[in-house]
Amino acid sequence: MTRTASSPSPAPGQPAAGSGEPHGQEWWRDAVVYQVYPRSFADSDGDGMGDLPGVIARLPYLKDLGVDAVWLSPFYTSPQNDGGYDVADYLDVDPRFGTLADADALIARAHELGLKVLVDIVPNHSSSEHVLFQEALAAGPGSPERDMYIFRDGKGAGGELPPNNWTSIFHGKGWTRITEADGTPGQWYLHIFDTTQPDWNWENPKVQELFDGVLRFWLDRGADGFRVDVAHGMAKPEGLPDAEVNAEGLIDIPEGDTPIYFDNDAVLDIYRRWRPILDSYEGDRMMVLEAWIPEHRLPHYIGRDVAHQSFNFGFLQARWGVDAMRAAIEKPLALADAVDAPTTWVLSNHDVIRHATRYGFPPEHRFGEGLRREEVPDVELGLRRARAATLLMLALPGSAYLYQGEELGLPEVADIPDELREDPSFLRGGGPGRDGCRVPLPWEQDAPAFGFSPSGKSWLPQPEVFGALAEDAQRGVEGSTLELYRSALHLRRELGLGRHAEGIEFVEDVPEGILALRHAGVVVVVNTTDQDVPLAGLGLGADLRVLVASAEGEGAVPAESTIWLQSPSRA
Template sequence: MTLQHSTAPAAHDASATPAWWRDAVVYQVYPRSFADSNGDGMGDLPGITARLPYIAGLGVDAIWLSPFYPSPQHDGGYDVSDYTDVDPRFGSLADADALIARAHELGLKVIVDIVPNHSSSEHELFQAALAAGPGSPERDMYVFAEGKGEHGELPPNNWTSIFHGEAWTRVTEPDGTPGQWYLHLFDTTQPDWNWENPAVHELFERVLRFWLDRGADGFRVDVAHGMVKPEGLPDAQVNSEGLIDIPEGEVPIYFDNDGVVDIYRQWRPILDSYEGDRMMVLEAWIPEHRLPQYIGQDRAHQSFNFGFLQARWGVETMRRAIEKPLALADAVDSPTTWVLSNHDVIRHATRYGFAPDHRFGEGLSREEVPDAELGLLRARAASLLMLALPGSAYLYQGEELGLPEVADIPDELREDPAHKRAGVPGRDGCRVPLPWQQDAPAFGFSPTGESWLPQPEVFGQLAADAQEGVEGSTLELYRTAIRLRSELGLGRPTAPLAFLEDLPAPVLGLTRGDVVVLVNTGEEDLELPTHLREAELLVASAPSAPGTLPADTTLWLRRR
């Protein structure tokens, strides 16, 4: 067995206390589905505040709150009509202040979502743009353009929406005539801001300061690669089927344009001017090699590493999803982030139940039946691997309970705009409200038993109180792993990560100082290497007999 080093300690000042976000475990809260305090069937801020001790009890360092702003909720709150208030369905600004204060009392940092690519069509500035007409300063706040064709009846270009269909909608002008078109890379109710306009920059700088002044410790930036559009809004190339041609590993023409990074160069000094290591993490679905352009000392602090989320179950794919991002992030002295689930993708306890496929987007149809037992087994193993890696780990609410994706949601209850526009299952299946109590109405999500999406029966078996204190439960596995990660400093770069070579083909192995991490991605139990049979077993993702590495299982060992 030989070691191959893939990364060395980062070059930041070792004498200084590392910023909290460099090795944080962050827990994502999707407010609609976390905890309902008033019984209306939708989660709210007081519900989150009441459950903060549970989150703190996991051992995590921070929470990330998905949008809770005023919104018509056409896209789960990512269609914002006011960036500096709270939707009455979720509570009030006073409730937000109370949540932030309580989180800080419990030692939790608070990251809030910011949505700068687009607003709601109900935002007062978009309504003003519609009323003011072409050529007005109000309309220049958004991306409006004249249509093609003899009478402007065709869209300005051939761009399509991420949620399917055209990315342009034509408006009726104040005088009642058909007029300009506005761009919406997502739903028609989500018009794109015009970041060529300095007034848009000023608006979002005020938004940042508003939440920083209220105690927010950082921001998760939605569609962080999307704000700046290519000059002239050119057509995208199309393939033989007439669809926009996106080469493998690349992104559509309207994403990842260089001007986006300049926005983060403007934002970074704002965050740096506040005490407490305020930060921003980018949701940037960009080609891997572009990562260093977005992060660094004068740009964003972190960007999500989605390659790890997308990696199929297997040594080669998982190793690459660890090795390359670490090298890219180290090159600009930024910690890598690790994530396996979030509010936009199929939960990984379900994804890993499909073999060999590993589709993560567009939701789960009723016809797709994963191997639930295998999926959870591999999900636990993948999570234990993730929590051993240097950098920050982002968890999605409910993954610590082993929740699966929910496919059996009546179509009339689905809210994802992709479902409404194209009939795909959509993302509602990963947003079903959490189960807190096995024998309570709505499994403890709501005191009245109301729930904006139906919860399946299996959620009762996976409820938090059913797993509390139960040896071997997924909840206790997460608590143990997060505690050990902190005690052993596994999130920090001080112990270089090295991959183990000459292991059996299905085994991925790496070391972090004196901790050895082994993942058996194969279907058969294996014997541990001779020199590790006397090692101390710190934690296992599944029951493990002495000297063995079970199939689809991760072990943390400490060499004696």
């Protein structure tokens, strides 16, 4: 971890050439960030797995789409037991994805196009193949090497029981017992996720210093910031106490709360340590947290001395309907404003069912862990509502995060052969897993692998429906989901809808099933009902013109749709 590499572009602490601010100071406050899952984005060499040169080739597409920044899911050296979130070397690129030179070229090309680059950092755990974990296994109990991770003696007469009752997010025990170098049963190590993902010991100063170096390594290479994985998980409760269990013997997690090993206050000290590092670099470097925390805890994580942003997962989880959607806007806006931070908005990512499919189920359907083959959504309804929800999201103040392929209206893929699935959540627990939202993208309707790979290979099979949804099949087609995104993103920038200055105002006296708000001179109307609603009956004012709509309608807000309206005097 002490290895360094020279950077061909910026000197330490200096922004890369061509990395102009899209919106002036603190670009991240209203940026639209596009998540790239590298192994499924674009394959340049024909091996069936996406790579960094493939991303570079498609960066002009992202610029044209209208986003401000690219967030790259992990591309580090990794055995890929959890899609790259099991990192074996934080300072290098996995050969399957390219080289450090490719990473430098990607950052440089993005900056030439005016795009920022966020790097995914995984600080809660490493891969079990990380050299420091291998050294910990070899060094034995009580050694400084073993103290880099969370090792404990087991309970019971022979230490045959785990140190506590914690379970893994990926099902099963949260502890694995090792065999010591002399062949005897040994200590247990903690892994909140897969057995191949041992948790770092963040009470050890050497772990803290290690990640200081990781941050600086990528900042020196021109990265504009970080998405922090499992951002609520690094600090464990003192003494690692047992969790309370329910009548079924399972860890008891009160509704709206987190497991005992998440959301401990000491994790905030890590962000207080990292913030000065980011602030020491020019160009408004930032971090956004993947923190699945109770909503009221949000202000503790964001602000001037901690993180810049944290994902607003309440918006992602909100069910289709006025009350749920309004609450998912109003509450996080107020909480973030209280600490002078922007709210983030997100509807899909690499861990949850794509929202074009999610909205095709009844409201009580779960939002994560993928689809089982027998679960069949209303495809047309799902896409119609997804387009409407996206148009609402892009009208809101703050920053928006898009997941690759959502601009094509891609559905969740359920029909993946079990032998091809890779998600440890499926392999350990037997559930559907998250592979269905990670199927490689379709770029060309009539090309092998729909243009994902020149050889026609694809690490996960693409369904036939992807052909009609390919980028080239939608480009320039009026009414297509791709063109809806392009129009909305360019209007969002032009009208300054991401800015907080004016705030938003909900319109109260509207018919049941209608959500309406005013922001930055635009009136946003969401019709959550299955009937068209005449515009004239909404009392929103005369002479309003439609800027963009998620569905076609004449003089009405179509069923299950969103429209943006503006007075001619504000045009």
